[in-house]
Amino acid sequence: MDEQLHLLTGAYALNAVDDVERAAFERHALESESTLEEVRSLSETAALLAYGTEAVQPPARVKDNVMAAIRNTRQLPAPAVVRDLPATGTSARSRARRRALPAGAVRALAAAAAVLLLAVAGLGGWVLGQAAQQRQLQQQLAAASREQAAMMQIISAKDARLATQRMDGAVVTVAYSGSADQAAVMAHGLPQLPEDKGYELWIISGDDAVPAGMLTAPAADAPRMKVLEGGLAGATHVGITIEPAAGSAKPTSPPIMLQEL
Amino acid sequence: MAGGHENVEHMRLPWLRAVAPAPPPTHEDLIRRVALGDEAAFEALYDAVSPTVFGLVRRIVRDPAQSEEVTQEIFVEVWQQATRFDADRGRALSWILVMAHRRAVDRVRASQASTERDLRQGIKEYQDSYDDVQESVETKLEAERVLKAMESLTAAQQEAIRLAYYGGYTHQEVANLLRVPVGTVKTRIRDGMIRLRDKLGVA
Structure with a gap:
């Protein structure tokens, strides 16, 4: 099956797959470095095929409609979170270390990050192709986000721990490492809050809670991911509360999730 | 007047460069x-x-x-x-x-x-899909490059790729169209795309 899916790189790059195949292929591709690399380069090649078509000036009304439409269309906020699976940057050594983690856990984390990455850019082929591009090509990878690097540092650490909690349809995963001195939270299915509210993360030491950033969603229904701001020294728990969108200095509501470290 | 003026211009050139109209x-x-x-x-x-x-x-x-x-x-x-x-x-x-x-x-x-959609019609339409390319100035070079690269593919590869990309057909549909096994089309498209990639120098 995997072998079959691997052969779909070309068709995928050309959008010549149906939705079911696309989903299956993306799941497969995101686990395979070589497939990702191939998709990336073939997607870029596919984009060049568009240059081979005759340019046609669209009627003026198209422009009028577009200009009118954008005045009533809100632009998406710039992405603030992990956009790609880290990987190419991963040295053989850290890759070996990663293996020390339960394989299932790493896969789950990678899958979560993958879903996130697709959701963030919301652009199927381009994203996967380009994600692969960043993932695979060293030069592109040099630009990998800090968040991503931090995330990778956590899950590739020897003492990395993953804890997953399920609650009312939501799945919250806390990844943390004492040696990396960092924690990250990923959440799927958390209810969308009113605009003036947000999920705030806390690093808790005993009964002292320090704000660690907001767990925002890149898009409605998209998974949320955040590397917590601040180190873990003395920390006993990571928590999430619902706070005003700008965040609070101290929790003002009981935690909706608490994970012991 | 011209001489003195030119001199001044000359002296100010480093400055002028800074405010020269930016490229589009x-x-x-x-x-x-x-x-x-x-x-x-x-x-x-x-x-x-x-x-x-x-x-x-x-x-x-x-x-x-x-x-x-x-x-x-x-x-x-x-x-x-x-x-x-x-x-x-x-x-x-x-x-x-x-x-x-x-x-x-x-x-x-x-x-x-x-x-x-009429699949048979599709084949006819895309068989010579590069013949009618009228490149705009902007994309002319790119189009030529793509055309050249495309020509280095086997006829079967070109056909499959054109049907998929310009025809919007899935590889399954392309297989039906061409009456060849799906696996064959998958491979044709992949091999063709890899060749295109290498010809076009996509890293």
Whole structure:
């Protein structure tokens, strides 16, 4: 099956797959470095095929409609979170270390990050192709986000721990490492809050809670991911509360999730 | 007068260079401004790339009215997603064309569900799909490169890729069209794309 899916790189790059195949292929591709690399380069090649078509000036009304439409269309906020699976940057050594983690856990984390990455850019082929591009090509990878690097540092650490909690349809995963001195939270299915509210993360030491950033969603229904701001020294728990969108200095509501470290 | 004046100009040249008119903005420059909500930049970007986008959409969707609709959707999406564009990941026009292709193909498949596209017709239409290329100045070089690279493929590979990319057919449909096994089409497309990639020097 995997072998079959691997052969779909070309068709995928050309959008010549149906939705079911696309989903299956993306799941497969995101686990395979070589497939990702191939998709990336073939997607870029596919984009060049568009240059081979005759340019046609669209009627003026198209422009009028577009200009009118954008005045009533809100632009998406710039992405603030992990956009790609880290990987190419991963040295053989850290890759070996990663293996020390339960394989299932790493896969789950990678899958979560993958879903996130697709959701963030919301652009199927381009994203996967380009994600692969960043993932695979060293030069592109040099630009990998800090968040991503931090995330990778956590899950590739020897003492990395993953804890997953399920609650009312939501799945919250806390990844943390004492040696990396960092924690990250990923959440799927958390209810969308009113605009003036947000999920705030806390690093808790005993009964002292320090704000660690907001767990925002890149898009409605998209998974949320955040590397917590601040180190873990003395920390006993990571928590999430619902706070005003700008965040609070101290929790003002009981935690909706608490994970012991 | 001329001599003295020239002298002054000459002396001021280093200064003048700093205020010399900037080169026209690239698509990437424009999209960065679009990301900040700059409607004028968006309009300039539209003017620059809409013929390429519309040409691609027309080729895939074929129906003029639907092509216009899809083109509108694409540009609204460009507006919405501009913040997500990352120049490190590739050229702005490629980014837009990938979106455009996806939307055009989605439209073709959606309408196909109700009208059942004529696959045989599809073959005829795309058999010589490069013969009618009239390159705009802007894309001429790129088009020539693509054409050349395309010609280095086997006829079977070219056919499969054209049907898939310009025809908007899935590889399964291409297999039905050509009456060859799905696995064969998959391989033809993949091998052909790999060859194209290498010919076009895509890293």
